[in-house]
Amino acid sequence: MARAKFSTSSEAVNTIFYEAIPLFAQSGFNGVSMRHVATAVGISIATLYHHFPDKQTLYLRCIEEAFANKAGGLSEVLTKQSSPEEQLKHFIYRFTCLMAEDDNFRRLFQRELLDGDETRLQVLAKDVFQIQFKGITDLAQTLAPQCDSHMMAISMAGLVLFHLETTPIRQFLPGGRAEHNDPEFIAEHVTKLLLNGVMKCGND
Amino acid sequence: MARAKFSTSSEAVNTIFYEAIPLFAQSGFNGVSMRHVATAVGISIATLYHHFPDKQTLYLRCIEEAFANKAGGLSEVLTKQSSPEEQLKHFIYRFTCLMAEDDNFRRLFQRELLDGDETRLQVLAKDVFQIQFKGITDLAQTLAPQCDSHMMAISMAGLVLFHLETTPIRQFLPGGRAEHNDPEFIAEHVTKLLLNGVMKCGND
DNA sequence: GTCTATATACCGATAGAC
DNA sequence: GTCTATCGGTATATAGAC
Numbered sequence: 191m192a193r194a195k196f197s198t199s200s201e202a203v204n205t206i207f208y209e210a211i212p213l214f215a216q217s218g219f220n221g222v223s224m225r226h227v228a229t230a231v232g233i234s235i236a237t238l239y240h241h242f243p244d245k246q247t248l249y250l251r252c253i254e255e256a257f258a259n260k261a262g263g264l265s266e267v268l269t270k271q272s273s274p275e276e277q278l279k280h281f282i283y284r285f286t287c288l289m290a291e292d293d294n295f296r297r298l299f300q301r302e303l304l305d306g307d308e309t310r311l312q313v314l315a316k317d318v319f320q321i322q323f324k325g326i327t328d329l330a331q332t333l334a335p336q337c338d339s340h341m342m343a344i345s346m347a348g349l350v351l352f353h354l355e356t357t358p359i360r361q362f363l364p365g366g367r368a369e370h371n372d373p374e375f376i377a378e379h380v381t382k383l384l385l386n387g388v389m390k391c392g393n394d
Numbered sequence: 395m396a397r398a399k400f401s402t403s404s405e406a407v408n409t410i411f412y413e414a415i416p417l418f419a420q421s422g423f424n425g426v427s428m429r430h431v432a433t434a435v436g437i438s439i440a441t442l443y444h445h446f447p448d449k450q451t452l453y454l455r456c457i458e459e460a461f462a463n464k465a466g467g468l469s470e471v472l473t474k475q476s477s478p479e480e481q482l483k484h485f486i487y488r489f490t491c492l493m494a495e496d497d498n499f500r501r502l503f504q505r506e507l508l509d510g511d512e513t514r515l516q517v518l519a520k521d522v523f524q525i526q527f528k529g530i531t532d533l534a535q536t537l538a539p540q541c542d543s544h545m546m547a548i549s550m551a552g553l554v555l556f557h558l559e560t561t562p563i564r565q566f567l568p569g570g571r572a573e574h575n576d577p578e579f580i581a582e583h584v585t586k587l588l589l590n591g592v593m594k595c596g597n598d
Numbered sequence: 599g600t601c602t603a604t605a606t607a608c609c610g611a612t613a614g615a616c
Numbered sequence: 617g618t619c620t621a622t623c624g625g626t627a628t629a630t631a632g633a634c
Contacts, residue, residue, distance in 0.1 A: 194599050202599075218509070220424035223627065237600050239629065278592070297508060303559055304504055305422070315566030324568050336596030340569030341583045344560060345553055346592075352552025353545075355507055362519030364528050365544030379545045387591035388482070388550075392540030398617050406617075428610060441618050443611065601634080608627065616619080 195233060203241050206231050207255045210248060215256075215294040218301055219249050250310070253298060257318045260295050263288050268325035274333050278346075279381050281329060286350045286377040296354060349380045399437060407445050410435050411459045414452060419460075419498040422505055423453050454514070457502060461522045464499050467492050472529035478537050479589060482550075485533060486588070487581040490554045494577040500558060553584045 196202035209230040213222045224245055228238045242248040267284040270277065289296050302314060315323075323343060330342035353376045360366040369375050382391050400406035413434040417426045428449055432442045446452040471488040474481065493500050506518060519527075527547060534546035557580045564570040573579050586595050 196599075199599075218422060218424065220422060221509075224629085225627080233599090234601055235628085236602080236630080240599065243629095245628065300504065300508055303563060304501060304508075305425075306562070308562070311563045312566045315563050319563075319567060327569055330592070333592050334595045337592075338569070338574075338583065340564070340567070340571070341557075341574060341580075342587070342592060342595065343569075344557055344564065345584070345587055348552055348556025348560070349549055352556050353548055356548060356552070358510070358512070359507060359515045359519050359523075360544070360548065362516045363523060363544070365531055365542070365547075367544070370542075370545060376545075379542065380549070383546070383549055383588075384592045387594075388534070388537050388541075388546060388588045390591075391538045391546065400617075403617080427608075429608080437617090438619055439610085440612080440620080444617065447611095449610065599634105601632100603631085603633105605630075606628090609625075610623105611625105612623080613621085614619100615621105616617105 199241065202233075202237075206238065206241060206248070207252060211252045211256050211298070212294050214249060214252055215297040215301075219245075219305065224248075253302065253310075253314075256295055256298050257314065260288075260292065261318055261322065264322040265325075268322070268329065274329075275385060277329055278333060278384060281326070282346070282350065282381045282384070283374070283377040285347070286354075286373045286380070289350060289354055290373040290376075296351065300355065346380075346384065349383070350376065353380070403445065406437075406441075410442065410445060410452070411456060415456045415460050415502070416498050418453060418456055419501040419505075423449075423509065428452075457506065457514075457518075460499050460502050461518070464492070464496065465522055465526065468526040469529075472526070472533065478533075481533055482537060482588060483585050485530070486550070486554065486585045487578070489551070490558075490577045490581040490584070493554060493558055494580075500555065504559065550584075550588065553587065554580065557584070 196205065206227065210222075210227045213226060213230060224235050224238055227248070228235045231238070238248075242251065264285075267281055267288065269280075302310065306314065326343040326346060327339040330337065330339040330346065334342060353370075357371050360370060361368075379391075400409065410431065414426070414431045417430060417434060428439055428442055431452070432439045435442070442452075446455065468489075471485055471492065473484075506514065510518065530547040530550060531543040534541065534543040534550065538546060557574075561575050564574060565572075583595075
């Protein structure tokens with residue numbers, strides 16, 4: 191019998207999450223084998239199966255773990271500021287930084303949009319995003335009462351996320367520069383665009 | 395010897411593309427086996443390998459094929475209209491319809507953003523998107539000369555694509571309604587947002 | 599809690615006949 | 617151009633010892 195690497199089960203499980211989440215975020219469900227995960231953790235496949243009944247369950251628990259850790263940070267983003275414009279500016283800046291600093295979360299989310307079945311997306315929407323998304327629609331409602339706040343909330347999040355999502359290819363597209371990947375630069379561009387529209391975007 | 399299903403090699407190859415592209419778009423490179431493709435086409439694995447040397451090459455040729463078919467459609471989108479506002483409105487509408495009607499193309503693009511290595515993204519940018527993207531930056535330059543046209547072009551495309559990308563989860567988020575998935579509805583929302591900004595988005 | 603060993607299935611890829 | 621048969625490797629998952 192090999193010496194126990196972890197003294198408690200939850201210690202082992204946490205280490206498995208720590209190693210597996212970046213792997214799944216990087217290569218996706220089908221791109222990561224139980225062997226990969228076990229090797230990364232430094233345990234055998236059998237031990238991995240001792241902690242999780244199957245690969246599907248391991249993956250889902252990783253998703254839950256990665257998203258649960260993020261829900262708290264998203265809540266802080268929507269604190270009240272003086273004016274609606276300040277609220278928007280503050281939200282975009284914090285949201286951009288939060289998404290930029292955690293590629294794992296962002297990539298897992300993108301992968302779920304592509305591969306998640308209806309049940310999984312429903313759980314994700316209800317249990318992880320609902321409260322935060324409601325906060326964004328409320329902000330949109332304050333800023334533009336005459337507008338569809340659901341569409342506006344999607345637009346606000348999408349502007350930020352698409353800039354981050356396209357980071358690896360933008361350097362090869364006309365006009366792409368390194369500073370375009372700076373969260374502060376992205377946040378400033380998105381805020382100006384949202385506040386003024388495309389025609390007056392360069393003005394302050 | 396089995397009777398020949400296809401009379402020419404290119405006929406077989408085209409049928410392989412026709413079956414393989416939706417499979418790769420749906421499940422990704424690692425989610426589709428050569429067996430799956432061969433079965434979908436109605437040929438054996440060995441026959442598939444007669445037409446493509448390996449799986450990697452098949453996948454890359456599928457990407458090229460799917461994207462080549464789209465490049466033409468994107469060119470038409472940037473025809474000159476009377477005013478810059480009309481140009482923008484026309485571009486957003488055509489771009490939205492084009493992306494909405496071809497899930498395969500859009501999903502393959504999203505997957506490449508997640509999984510494509512630097513070489514593949516460079517080829518994609520230079521050979522597929524460069525000309526079209528240059529057209530969008532030119533439009534952005536016309537609309538907002540004082541603005542970073544690269545950032546603005548990304549924002550314009552991102553607004554449309556993120557609405558399409560989040561279609562499967564939006565129905566579970568607060569305020570989500572079926573008509574939010576209508577390309578015309580999306581195009582109208584995005585156009586208004588770009589032209590007026592968030593504060594005046596509901597006005598015409 | 600961890601291991602070795604193994605069952606079973608599928609993977610990508612090839613050989614060689616027709 | 618297409619097939620059957622097969623190779624070597626890896627996948628998920630389990631059995632059973634310690």
